[in-house]
Amino acid sequence: MKNKSVSELLYKIADLMDVKGEIFFKTRAYRMAAQTIETLDEDIEVLVAKKRLQEIPGIGKAIAKKITEFVETGNLVFYEKLKKEVPEALLLLLDIPGLGPKKVAALYQKLGISTIEQLRVACLQGRLRDLDGFGEITERNILRGISLREKTSGRVLLNVAYDDGLKVVSFLKICSDVIKVSIAGSLRRMKETIGDIDVLASSDSAETVMDFFVGFGDIDRVLLKGSTKTSVVLNDNVQVDLRVVKPESFGAALQYFTGSKEHNVHMRSIAIKQGFKLNEYGLFDKDSEKFVVGKTEKQVYNKLGLDFVDPELRENTGEIEFAKKHTLPKLIKKEDIRGDLHVHSSWSDGSDSISDIVVAAQNKGYSYIGIADHSQSLKVANGLSVDRVKKKIKEINRLNKKFDDITILCGTECDIKSDGSLDYPDSVLKMFDYVYVGVHVPYKVSDTSMTQRIISGMENEHVNFLAHPTCRLIGRRPPFEIDFDQVFDAAKNTGVGLEINSFPDRLDLNDLNIRRALQKKNRFVIGTDSHSIENLDYMRFGVATARRGWLTKSNVINTYSLKELKSILGRG
């Protein structure tokens, strides 16, 4: 699969063309093609070989030719020439807030600036203010933008943004002039990382709400303040944008500000075709400019002949076509989860006793809870020796007699060793209620051997689930470069459920791979990988990721009753 590298190449070309000053629609065409390929289920190399690229919407003759050259030769002359005109390093400057392609181009052409460090020095020396369109304030803003990016690298993990978002929403609810308030943007779509938090409120007195908002205690500074939009930076360096609209526009605005951008572009083009105009204030008749609907999102979708689209699906990867045909999946909900099977206790590296974990699980309304501690060779995580496994099983049997409305299952997160063998013998594996397998150390292995290692691990007859399949840590460790087709096929053939690990820096599998595996009819399990009782709450992020992967309740094993679960686990 070269899909990822092809899509990255097209994105880069689009950015470079922007700086070069190409017309907007041309660069947009490259971005749309890049996005399509990024989320494509088919292998781009196969499409190239079969000369079927142009069947993909958004890929025409010119882009197809470039993709073919790149896939076949590993090189693209057009791109190499482009890089000579516009240095690739300039793309880093585009990440600085306030700098777009035009300003970056001016900085490069007039002052020869191509790195962040050169830009910082030029700002400090006051050399930008002489350029057309730049001034002293621009220099100060750029310096601020540079230091902000350095501190946060731009994005935060979902759970951080989620907590901040909840706090802001609760604060705004106190304001009596706020009628409705909701999270919007990528946080509402529950993307794995969040650039800034979008919050939407409805009110008849926007100014009052804005004044109230800037009084929020956690604000470090106010970036801009207007009557419809105010942006602030919180003390933890996360940016929050608040928009305020009239109540009759709340639904249209929520749709608009939830995005994604690509979803919205598609929505608006559908509106135009049907004689409407769609913006954040509502759906309007194109000719008379008369307001049609806008109070709720559902009204907007329905008026355009579409079913309501859940926010997690709004990435323009087919959801609008499904909404049109009324065939969108009924997505899994947090309430569907009957238990968590990936929980570590103080028997290995968790911080809480099994008994305390069970009480916490009861409070969540779970009907079962699975304690899956590490296996023996993972010494750093206090992995369980065979002797301690037996003791733990006894302890769980004892606790099961004590708790009568919840069942405790004894599992393990068993290491798949470098040679693909498992860290316990079969005689021990069959003592557990279920077996998770996973790779922990060593993880710097070439892609081909890692694929085989994982597959070998899943082939053991006692194995039920594959933990965090790619082992990525968002922002810290890249995912394994495994052959997903092979791994998903093997999981399907062995009946092993693929985990969606809910830990905010893992979210592994991710949305795209979930959807790929779903098409291969794989089954899934959503686990929190909890190491403390508080971590059990991460289930919401795993469920959100499953929703982004288009999963329904029936795709996920831990939505089943205890009886159904036990039958799937094959242990009576």
Next chain:
DNA sequence: GCCGTTTTCGGCCCGACTGTTTTCAGTCG
């Protein structure tokens, strides 16, 4: 650069805010 039940040419989503201007370009989402 892509696309077509009006079209093979001429469109392509839309509005707010800022900073630099003196009516608007650039950026952002």
